[in-house]
Amino acid sequence: MKLDYDLVIVGRGVTGGVMAALMSQSDLKIGIIEGRDxxxxxxxxxxxxxxxxxITRASEHIFRAAGIWDDLAAQSMGHFREMNVWDAHGEGSIHFHSKNLCQPTLGYIIENHRIQNALNNVLKNKKNVxxxxxxxxxxxxxNSDHAELFLESGKRLKTKLIVAADGANSKIRELANIKNKQHDYQQTAIVCSVKTQLAHEDVARQRFMQxxxxxxxxxxxxxxxxxxWSTTPEQATELIDMExxxxxxTLEEAFDSTLGSVLQTTQRYSFPLSRAHAKNYVEDRIALIGDAAHRVHPLAGQGANLGILDAATLTEVLLKETGQDIGRRNLLRKYERWRKGENLSIIAAMDAFKYIFGSEKKPVASVRNFGLSTVDSLPFVKNFIMHRAMGxxxxxxKIARSTNAL
Ligand SMILES: Cc1cc2nc3c(=O)[nH]c(=O)nc-3n(C[C@H](O)[C@H](O)[C@H](O)COP(=O)(O)OP(=O)(O)OC[C@H]3O[C@@H](n4cnc5c(N)ncnc54)[C@H](O)[C@@H]3O)c2cc1C
Known part of the structure; x- marks a missing residue:
């Protein structure tokens, strides 16, 4: 059987790009199919x-192994040494500082196109991609020993394994008949860049409103x-249309003038928010990674980080068996068992946060404020939470834990 590729990755977002960059360090032949030009x-x-x-510290380690970190670090990149989270309806607050965790930083803030560009720079020099x-x-x-893809252009490709990194509306997931449980949060996120009167001082801040x-x-x-800014769809429409x-x-008031007045903002974009989780991540010759497998609320900035961890985990599983048939289900199941539990625990934690902080019920609000301040006074618990958030x-x-090469 003559194969076109050992591995075809469908989708070249951050997850598919990182998977390709990691796998390109083997001698496998890799094809990437992307809908955009x-x-x-x-x-x-x-x-x-x-x-x-x-971007979490775990993702930083994976970016290093993928060969894109030096390129990113050479450009302008935000990072946060501290994090402040507080409740708009009470006194509860929590504050994290990297020095208490003996870490140089808690994480990084990186624009998507910089990550895409760094991935392009690595991938264009790879002969096997x-x-x-x-x-x-x-x-x-x-088929029993390969999968065959039929493309829109009429081309056909044979491969041992299809990795679906084609995002939340994954076509591969749909064609494979993998069920995807979805929940609409009835919230919309508004994103834009903001220039403020006061400097941010490398602090990430989050104010929880109902x-x-x-x-x-x-x-x-x-x-x-x-x-x-995650809010009701009605308010989101108002915010998008506002002069x-x-x-x-409105933004300055919602943020309680924490950074003084708002001086400038860029164009606003909105994203409807939902949670989703695929019933299974693998089938014979198919593995789902990133948003194709799961989608979480952005309140803790974990979505892309989970996908990056999926890519690193699947790579680790596949690279142990490059001499074997990498498309067989019992091998891919190792990846599924490894990641499913971890992803589910993050999805559950995001839902719990969303419920606790979104509730107007007085007992929940009191417990929330008490809980925030209590946790803030318990260094051991705080350190555990932050280590988890840093990934x-x-x-x-292995490559997510430290700066190990593959
Ligand atoms: C408002 C908001 C803020 C967020 N903030 C953060 C954050 O701070 N940190 C974080 O970790 N995550 C964050 N996320 C989540 C993050 O955006 C996603 O988890 C991440 O982008 C998913 O990456 P992906 O590569 O899996 O999918 P995508 O980025 O959706 O990429 C999928 C790729 O597949 C391609 N594609 C789709 N269909 C096909 C097809 N049929 N054939 C070929 N190609 C196809 C697409 O063109 C695209 O390039 C946020 C999300 C939202 C909505």
Missing amino acids: INLDDTDLNKPDPRVFA ELICPEKVNQFIV TGPLAFLPLAEPNTCSIV QKAFHQ LEGDLP
């Missing part, structure tokens, strides 16, 4: 990108943050 040599880094990720774009998968069939959390994430410039001056005023706790693949 990506020019590997031409990313305009001067234009701001509304998609900004809070081919990017096929713009292209889409129409159908595939699974309509949802408002986060200010520090970018590289001292007075500029990226915001994620600039009124929006500045440094849990059952991690």
Whole structure:
């Protein structure tokens, strides 16, 4: 059987890109199919990108192993040494500082296009990686020793394994008939960049209101943050349509003037928020990673980080068996068993946060405020929570734990 590729990754977002960069260090032949038209040599880094990720320390380690960290670190990048979270309806608050965890930083704030560009720079020099774009998968069939993909252009490709990194509306998941349990949060997130009167001082801040959390994430410039404002769909529509001056005023009030007045904002974008989880992550010759497998509320900035961990875990499982058939289900099940429990625990934690902070019920509000202040006074508990949020706790693949190479 002549195969076109050992592995075909469908989707070249952050998850698919990291998977390709990690796997390209083996001698396997890798194809990437992407629906967008990506020019590997031409990313305009001067234009701001509304998609900004809070990147955990675990993802930093994986980016290092993927060969993109030095490129990212050479550019402007925000990072947060401290984090402040507080309740708009009470006295409860919690504060984390990297020095209490003996870490140089708690995490990074990086624009999506910088990550995409760094991935392009690595992938374009790999002889065993081919990017096929713009292209889409129409159908595939699974045989005993390979899978065959039928593309929109009429091309056909044979491979041992299809990795679905094609996002929340995954076509591969749908074609494979994998059920996907979804829940609409009835919330919409507004994102944009904001210039404020006061400097952010490398502190990530989040104020919880009953309509949802408002986060200010520090970018590289001292007075500029990226915001994620989760609120009701009705308020989101109002915020999107608002005149600039009124929006500045409303944002400043919602953030309790914590960074003084709002001086400038970029174009606002909105994203409806939902949670989703695929019933299974693998089938014979198919593995789902990233948003194709799960979607979480952005309140703790974990979504892309979970996908990056999926990519690192699947790579670790596959690289142990490169001489074998990497598409067989019992091998892929190792990846599924490893990641499913971890992802489910994060999904449950995000839901609990959302419920506790969204509740107007007085007993819940009192417990919430008491709980925040109590946890704040317990260094051991605080350190555990922060280690978890930095991605440094849990059952991690080797490359996520430290700066190990593959
Ligand atoms: C408001 C908001 C804020 C967020 N903030 C954070 C944060 O701070 N930190 C964090 O970790 N996460 C955050 N997230 C979550 C994060 O955006 C996602 O988890 C992450 O982008 C998922 O990456 P992915 O590569 O799995 O999927 P995607 O980014 O959706 O990429 C999928 C890729 O597949 C391609 N594709 C789709 N269908 C096909 C097809 N049929 N054929 C070929 N190609 C296809 C698409 O063009 C795309 O390039 C946030 C999300 C929201 C909504």
